[in-house]
Amino acid sequence: MSEHRTVQSARTIDAAEFEAxxxxxxxxxxxxxxxxxxxxxxxxxxxLVPCTEEEPRRNGPPFPDPWGADRDIILWYDxxxxxxxxxxxxxxxxxxxxxxx
Numbered sequence: 001m002s003e004h005r006t007v008q009s010a011r012t013i014d015a016a017e018f019e020a021x022x023x024x025x026x027x028x029x030x031x032x033x034x035x036x037x038x039x040x041x042x043x044x045x046x047x048l049v050p051c052t053e054e055e056p057r058r059n060g061p062p063f064p065d066p067w068g069a070d071r072d073i074i075l076w077y078d079x080x081x082x083x084x085x086x087x088x089x090x091x092x093x094x095x096x097x098x099x100x101x
Contacts, residue, residue, distance in 0.1 A: 010035045010037045011034065011035075011037070012036070012037045012038075012039050013025065013036055013037070013038055014038075014039055014040070015038050015039065015045065018036075018038050018048075025048065026048065029048050029049070029050050030050055030051075032050075033050045034050075035047050035048060035049040035050070036048045073092070
């Protein structure tokens, strides 16, 4: 047996009409819980969807804490004319590879 689903087409509205009535359209989407596709010259350009109560979740690994993320990577030199370590690129890559593991 095959399962038949009816695809509910979202309501569309021209961008000029959306601009003129945006607040009432936002309220309509919030109340009806149905998205509205905004078009320009007949082509879809954006979609207004109702918010959900739950927070959106990011797929993939969590972001690292930005505070101190560059610790031990950024070096501070008092003398800018001092020669640079010739292996600095290799050391940089190695530190980043270790952090990404």
